[in-house]
Amino acid sequence: MSLRQQFAPDLARIFINTNEHATEREFRVSDGRGGTKTFVAPVVWDEEAAKQMPTVRLQGIYMGDVQCYIEQKYLPRKPVPQEIIYSPANTMWEVVDCTDEEGCWLLYLSATRSQPGSYTPA
Numbered sequence: 001m002s003l004r005q006q007f008a009p010d011l012a013r014i015f016i017n018t019n020e021h022a023t024e025r026e027f028r029v030s031d032g033r034g035g036t037k038t039f040v041a042p043v044v045w046d047e048e049a050a051k052q053m054p055t056v057r058l059q060g061i062y063m064g065d066v067q068c069y070i071e072q073k074y075l076p077r078k079p080v081p082q083e084i085i086y087s088p089a090n091t092m093w094e095v096v097d098c099t100d101e102e103g104c105w106l107l108y109l110s111a112t113r114s115q116p117g118s119y120t121p122a
Contacts, residue, residue: 028086029075038089044069064096064108071104079107 022042031037049067068087079085083095085107093109100106 026088027070027074028089030083032077039074041070041074064110066093066107066109066111068107068109069101069104070107072100075105079105085109 021044023045024040025043025045026038026040028036028038044067046067046069047065078100079095079098081095081097085093085095087093091111093111096108096110098105098107
């Protein structure tokens with residue numbers, strides 16, 4: 001059995017378990033047909049991790065306000081930068097980056113970039 005095959009059960013049993021690391025959050029996302037869908041999913045929502053990333057600390061590169069690990073079954077399409085995701089369903093977050101982490105999406109989300117007042121006119 002490969003390491004990847006061994007990791008999958010631990011992901012669900014420990015990492016994305018609400019009795020261990022995860023919390024349940026409400027999300028509202030585009031359904032791809034002009035509407036939205038709202039759902040509740042167990043996620044690891046970490047507001048401190050984004051600040052501790054080496055590129056943020058050493059180079060000052062902004063990687064968002066939150067890191068969110070969510071199982072890919074909840075978001076079957078990879079979120080793209082500048083896409084808006086709501087969590088809870090009425091709080092806007094902009095996707096800064098998204099990576100595939102062994103069956104989970106690791107989302108880097110920004111609360112400030114998604115607010116209309118944060119953009120400066122050209």
